[in-house]
Amino acid sequence: MEDTYAIALQRLNSNDKESPISLAYFGIFDGHGGKEAAEFARQNLCQRILEQDDFWASSSSNVTNGEISSEETMVTSEKEVDDKILSAIRKGFLQCHSDMWNDLPKWIKTSSGLPSTSGCTASVVFVRGNKLYIGHVGDSAIVLGVGDSLYQPWECVRLTKDHKPEDPSELKRIRDSGGNVLCKTGVHRVVWNRPKVSHSHNHRHSQHSHHYSHRTSAINSQSMTNEYEQIPFLAVSRALGDLWSLNSRTNMYSVSPEPELTVIEINPFKHRCLILASDGLWNMMTPEDAVEIVRSCDVKTEEMILKAEDDDQRPFRNPSHELVQKSLTRWRERMLRADNVTCITVMLDQPGPPFSDCIVLKKKQHNFGSTSSSTTSIYSDDTIDMDNGTVFSTPPKHANDKPVLHRTTSKHNENILTPISNGQQSSTTPLRVRRRGKNNFFSK
DSSP states (O other): OOEEEEEEEEESSTTOTTSOEEEEEEEEEEEESSSHHHHHHHHHHHHHHHTSGGGGEEEGGGOBTTBOOTTSEEESOHHHHHHHHHHHHHHHHHHHHHHHHHHGGGSOOOTTSOOOOOEEOEEEEEEETTEEEEEEESSOOEEEEEOSOTTSOOEEEEOOOOOOTTSHHHHHHHHHTTOOEEEETTEEEEEEEEEEEESOSOOOOOHHHHHHHHHHTOOTTOEEEEEEEEEEEESOSBOEEOGGGEETTTTEESSBOOOEEEEEEOOTTTEEEEEEEOHHHHTTSOHHHHHHHHHHHHHHHHHHHHHOSSTTOOOOOOHHHHHHHHHHHHHHHTTOOOOOOEEEEEEEOOSSSOHHHHHHHHHHHHHTTOSOOOOOOOOOTTOOOOTTOOOOOSOOOOTTSOOOEEEEEEEESSOOEEEOSTTOEEESSOOOSOSOSTTOTTOO
């Protein structure tokens, strides 16, 4: 399993588990060439971003009582804040990528004894105040569901663009870096100039092989010759890791760690959900299909609550589970070997009480013949509750912002336990803030 994910939350008051969420982080990492790069990114990327001073930039409108925390960088405009936060995300990506060189000697070598070729896509979202800050390399897409009502189809907006070698701008960048792209079985791939390995030590090394050997601490009891094979290797043009793609002449990576950056202002009355998923999902369904599945899960959740005999029962249809199961079904129907599938669904809701509370109230009003009703689709019951296990070491100061994040679910196509932060474990089965029920890993 080379897919993995990370989720972390920061509350306004870290000592109060009921305090609103002021900052949230979500990441999907789809590994290739081994799990090492994806696991490294899962454990380190968020912290590398948070270590950047620019991430904590604050505009004058966010200053309370004329004071600003020493942990924040004061700037004058909202646009400057956005630019600084995106710059911090970029620097965090590049730092995480660079740090992989130090970890590379620990990674499993290739079958021929060459240093690991492990790399990963990385698609991350920070929810801060009323904005989404996105950093992205690879083809693990992020999709936004948009709609006026729970009971009408939602539209789909793609927030990321897949980084593919055949894209004209990517192809030019790859060639400018000293790399190349070849087509193999109909798929365009970034070329790996793979050193030929010999057990003899009498070969003369080229400048490139010497550089590669020096950066990777070489190969046990083997040596690289000055001969190379052109291997059509990787079907994405940007990723973290893939250290094999460093060109000694240009000192540039053919597989670039440079993230594409986006900021989106959330409209909680229209923006309904975020879906982050690896290509194992997107290869089997369109973004429009995925958004409709999430919406239908919300409708079914409401129906189940209305039908429940006990008002304390809050049944829940997990959209991430539905997305993964439907994609696996489609893989099987096509008689294909299923790719890894990992998905995070984040609900973006209007400020207000939990959705399930609204539905129970609606149910009571109906039973008592009330003419009033509540149709607000707002919920917090199903948020992943991180308790004190948060990776955010620097608390943001956004006390005046109304958080719009209320529920998150995640799902792998394998039921494993994934460490999220500070030793906390989060089950990949439906994750819910409700502290009862067998599906809640954090049940007391």
